[in-house]
Every structure is written in structure tokens, then in C-alpha cells.
Amino acid sequence: MAEADAAATAEWLLSPEAIRAQCGAIYDLGLAGKLKHFTLHPEMLETAADEVVATIRETYPDLAVPPHSRWRHFVLDRRDRWEEHAAGLDVAPQERARLECELAIVSVLLDAGAGPLWTYRDPDTGAEYARSEGLALASLDMFMAGAFGDGRGPGTTAATLARFSAEKLAAGFQVTEDNPLEGLEGRASLIAALGQAVEAQPAIFGDAPRLGHVADHLAGLAGEDGLEAQAILDVILSSLAPIWGSDRPSLGGVPLGDCWAHPQAPAPGLVPFHKLSQWLAYSLIEPMQRAGIAVTGLDRLTGLAEYRNGGLFLDAGVIALRHPREAAVPQAPGSALVVEWRALTVILLDKVADLVRRKLKLSAEQLPLASVLEGGTWATGRRLARRKRPGGTPPISLVSTGTVF
Numbered sequence: 001m002a003e004a005d006a007a008a009t010a011e012w013l014l015s016p017e018a019i020r021a022q023c024g025a026i027y028d029l030g031l032a033g034k035l036k037h038f039t040l041h042p043e044m045l046e047t048a049a050d051e052v053v054a055t056i057r058e059t060y061p062d063l064a065v066p067p068h069s070r071w072r073h074f075v076l077d078r079r080d081r082w083e084e085h086a087a088g089l090d091v092a093p094q095e096r097a098r099l100e101c102e103l104a105i106v107s108v109l110l111d112a113g114a115g116p117l118w119t120y121r122d123p124d125t126g127a128e129y130a131r132s133e134g135l136a137l138a139s140l141d142m143f144m145a146g147a148f149g150d151g152r153g154p155g156t157t158a159a160t161l162a163r164f165s166a167e168k169l170a171a172g173f174q175v176t177e178d179n180p181l182e183g184l185e186g187r188a189s190l191i192a193a194l195g196q197a198v199e200a201q202p203a204i205f206g207d208a209p210r211l212g213h214v215a216d217h218l219a220g221l222a223g224e225d226g227l228e229a230q231a232i233l234d235v236i237l238s239s240l241a242p243i244w245g246s247d248r249p250s251l252g253g254v255p256l257g258d259c260w261a262h263p264q265a266p267a268p269g270l271v272p273f274h275k276l277s278q279w280l281a282y283s284l285i286e287p288m289q290r291a292g293i294a295v296t297g298l299d300r301l302t303g304l305a306e307y308r309n310g311g312l313f314l315d316a317g318v319i320a321l322r323h324p325r326e327a328a329v330p331q332a333p334g335s336a337l338v339v340e341w342r343a344l345t346v347i348l349l350d351k352v353a354d355l356v357r358r359k360l361k362l363s364a365e366q367l368p369l370a371s372v373l374e375g376g377t378w379a380t381g382r383r384l385a386r387r388k389r390p391g392g393t394p395p396i397s398l399v400s401t402g403t404v405f
Contacts, residue, residue: 006252013256013272014237016230019302019346022271026343029264030319036264037326037337038319038344045348048316048380049355055383056360056375063360067298067370068378070104070111070283073136076122076129081137085144085154093291094219098212100287102156105211106148107139108280109190109243110169113307113400115182116391120174135173142172148191158209161195164188182400186245193243204239214239218288226294229301233281237274247334262339271343273305282370298368303349305342307394308381309373313348314341314395315384321396330397341396349377 012018030040056065066072074082082103086096111132120134121127129137142148147168149155166188175181198205206213214235221231241255249256249270259272278301285295303309313319319341321327331338353372357364367375386392 007254009268010251010254010256013251013259013268013270014234014254014274016233016278016300016302019272019274020350022265023273023302023305023343023346025266026262026264026271026340027347030340030344034264035322035340037322037340039322040319040344041317042351044317045351045355048312048318048348049352049359051312051316051384052352052356052372052375052377052380053359055380056356059379060375063362063367065367065371065375067285067368068282068304068373068376069286069370070107070136070279071286072374073132074140076133076137077125077127081140085140089154094215095212097215097219097287097291098210099154100290101215101218101284102148102212103140103143103154104283104287105194105214105280106143106156106161106191107136108276108283109194110139110187111135111276111279112183112187113394113398115180115400116393118173118175118179118181138173145172147172156211158195158198158205158211161191161211162199164191164195186400189245190243194240197240197242200242201239204235214284215287215291218284219291219293222288222293226296227288228297229281229285229295230297232284232288232295233274233278233301236277236280236284240277260334260339262336262343265339271339273342273346275304275306275342278302279304282373285370298370299364301369302346303353303369303373303377305345307396307398308378308385309349310341310345310381311385311395312377312381313345315381315388318348319344327396330399332399337396338398349373352377 029035030038074080114131114135119128119130120138122129122137144154146152149157149160166185169188170184173181175184198209198211202209204214204217205211218227218232218235221227241257244255244257249259249261251268257277258274259270261269262271265271281301288295326337353369356372357367360367382392
């Protein structure tokens with residue numbers, strides 16, 4: 001492939017359009033019964049949609065479902081922990097946006113699956129939280145204590161991020177031999193790489209580099225109608241490209257991040273997902289909105305290809321393993337089985353969203369995909385997992401590197 005063609009293909013692979021196109025090709029193979037690892041049963045989509053509707057009606061009886069983002073996980077036992085902290089900050093709206101972008105980015109990058117054994121004891125109440133809620137609170141507590149910055153309060157500094165270590169993360173997240181956190185080294189490496197990326201990109205993070213300056217950069221991209229959600233994703237994908245490990249593919253010298261080879265994928269043989277990057281894009285929407293900038297085009301982003309959403313479709317019978325014994329074999333993110341599972345998940349999320357809206361008699365504007373995820377598919381995936389397996393573990397054993405799921 002010529003260098004110019006490779007660069008153009010790489011740019012395309014870093015887009016929601018490419019995610020839907022490549023995942024759609026895998027889905028079509030599933031419909032034709034030609035996938036190696038999964039069979040597809042679209043007649044069960046109604047059942048999955050009914051499960052999601054039941055979750056939404058129970059959790060949001062007024063049907064006012066907020067968007068899926070990291071901010072939901074800071075609400076614990078009806079207390080919004082970030083808002084409690086933010087209420088005591090004497091800062092201008094733009095500085096609050098910088099702080100919120102910093103918190104969201106760091107917290108999302110630390111949000112890969114924690115595993116079934118880890119918990120975080122809240123120093124404030126003594127309550128213990130696991131998985132996403134525990135990870136959110138632990139990262140918030142570290143952020144407020146200055147662990148990612150100067151040690152004197154909330155915020156980050158590029159130098160502190162660049163020096164971040166697994167030992168520091170273990171201390172902040174209360175990790176011990178009896179309280180192990182999956183992917184500890186991978187998470188810490190992401191934060192250190194983040195600091196290095198901030199230092200290397202003054203066009204986005206300023207001549208005095210600071211992660212929070214991404215809020216100023218995004219504000220500068222807003223037009224008369226506001227800021228496109230895909231513009232947020234584009235900035236994330238371009239500015240954070242250097243943080244992903246060397247095991248990820250690249251094309252034309254462009255790192256592709258959460259993008260994986262599959263033998264049946266159309267040219268160039270890669271299937272992009274960009275799960276953490278899109279999760280981050282969803283999580284930066286609210287800081288920009290609170291800063292007075294409208295964010296448009298939310299449904300151009302895709303659903304998140306992770307094990308809660310994917311687990312929903314497995315546990316609801318929409319997809320099934322051809323060889324059920326493979327569920328117990330630990331699967332790496334780049335395995336063909338995982339790529340198929342994630343690709344099917346992306347397309348099925350779009351399809352179940354349409355069904356959920358129809359059942360609730362809501363439009364896409366009233367219930368965008370981000371709200372279907374929150375209301376929603378993620379929570380339903382967790383609920384079904386708890387119903388079917390002790391500890392609510394994923395339906396497929398996964399090798400957690402701390403940088404994908």
C-alpha cells in the first residue's frame with residue numbers, strides 16, 4: 001500500500017464510520033453463519049430489548065436517562081462525590097472545565113475491568129465498592145489528594161503523570177496480595193504515557209503543558225452550532241495515540257490504538273473499536289456542556305465494545321459461542337474470538353437501541369445512544385451477569401491488560 005493510501009486508510013480507521021463499517025462486515029458474516037466462534041440469533045433481540053426496557057423503567061421511571069459517562073460512577077449511594085468536592089472549589093467555570101477534563105481522562109484510563117477480587121474501602125464511610133464504582137471513587141480520591149499533580153489539591157501536572165508508577169497506583173487503590181487489581185502495571189503505564197503525550201503536544205496542551213488545557217482546545221473548535229461529539233473523539237484519538245502500547249497495530253506510521261486484526265475482516269483486515277477513547281469522549285461531553293458549550297451529533301459515536309454490553313447479548317441469547325468450552329479459556333484482546341464478540345456488540349447496540357426507543361415511544365433525540373448505553377445496555381449486562389454467574393463475572397474469560405476492557 002502506498003504511503004499516502006496507508007495514511008488515508010489509517011485516518012479512516014480512526015473514525016466511527018470505520019467502526020460501524022468493519023464491525024458491520026463481521027455482523028453480516030454472522031448472519032450468514034460464517035463466523036468461526038459465534039452464531040447470531042437476531043430473533044432474540046426483542047428479548048434483549050425487553051430486558052433493557054425493564055432496567056430503564058426501574059432505574060429512570062421518568063425516562064429522563066442521562067448519557068453514559070464516567071460521571072455516573074461518581075454517584076454512590078445517592079451522593080454525587082464529585083459535586084460535593086466541586087462545591088468547595090472557588091474557581092472560574094473554565095478552570096472547573098479543565099479540572100473536570102483532567103479527572104475524566106485519568107479516571108477513564110484507569111477504568112479497565114478490575115477483576116472479581118478487588119474492592120476499594122471508602123475512607124469517608126467505610127463502605128466497600130468494587131468494579132467501576134470502586135475504580136471511580138479510588139481515582140477521584142487520588143485526584144483530590146493531588147496524586148496526579150502537585151500533591152496539594154485537585155489537578156494534574158504533566159511531570160507527575162509522566163513519573164506515575166504501579167507502586168503509586170497500588171497505594172492509592174489499596175492493592176495488596178489479598179486485594180489484587182487486574183492490569184495494575186498496564187494502568188500505571190497508561191498514566192505515565194499520558195504525561196509524556198501531554199508534554200510533547202503544546203498545540204493541544206499548551207506551552208506550559210497541562211492535561212486540562214484540552215478543555216480550552218475543545219472550546220476553540222466549537223462553531224455557531226456548538227461542538228461536534230466526533231470532534232471530541234478526533235482530538236482524543238490524535239492526542240492520545242502515543243499512549244497505547246507497541247502491541248497495537250499501526251498503518252502508514254499512524255498508531256491505531258484499539259484496532260485489531262481479524263482474518264475475515266475486509267481490507268485492510270482490521271476492525272477498530274476505540275472503546276476507551278469513545279468512553280472518554282462521552283465523558284468529556286458534560287464538562288464542555290457545563291462550560292456553556294453545546295455538544296451535537298452524539299449518535300455519530302458508536303456503542304462501547306466491552307464485556308458488559310457484549311455480555312448482555314451473550315446472556316440474552318442474541319449471540320452464542322459455537323464451542324461453549326471456549327468461554328473458560330482466557331482470551332486476549334487481539335484474539336479472533338474477542339474481535340468477533342466486540343464487533344457483533346457494536347452493531348447489536350445500534351439495533352437494540354432502535355427497539356428500545358420503539359418500545360418506550362421515544363425518538364433518537366429524546367433517547368440518544370449514549371442514554372441507551374447508560375439506562376440501559378451496560379446496566380442490563382451487569383444485571384444479567386449477576387443473575388447467571390457468581391460475582392457477576394463476564395460470560396467469557398478475558399486476559400485484562402488494563403488498557404482495553
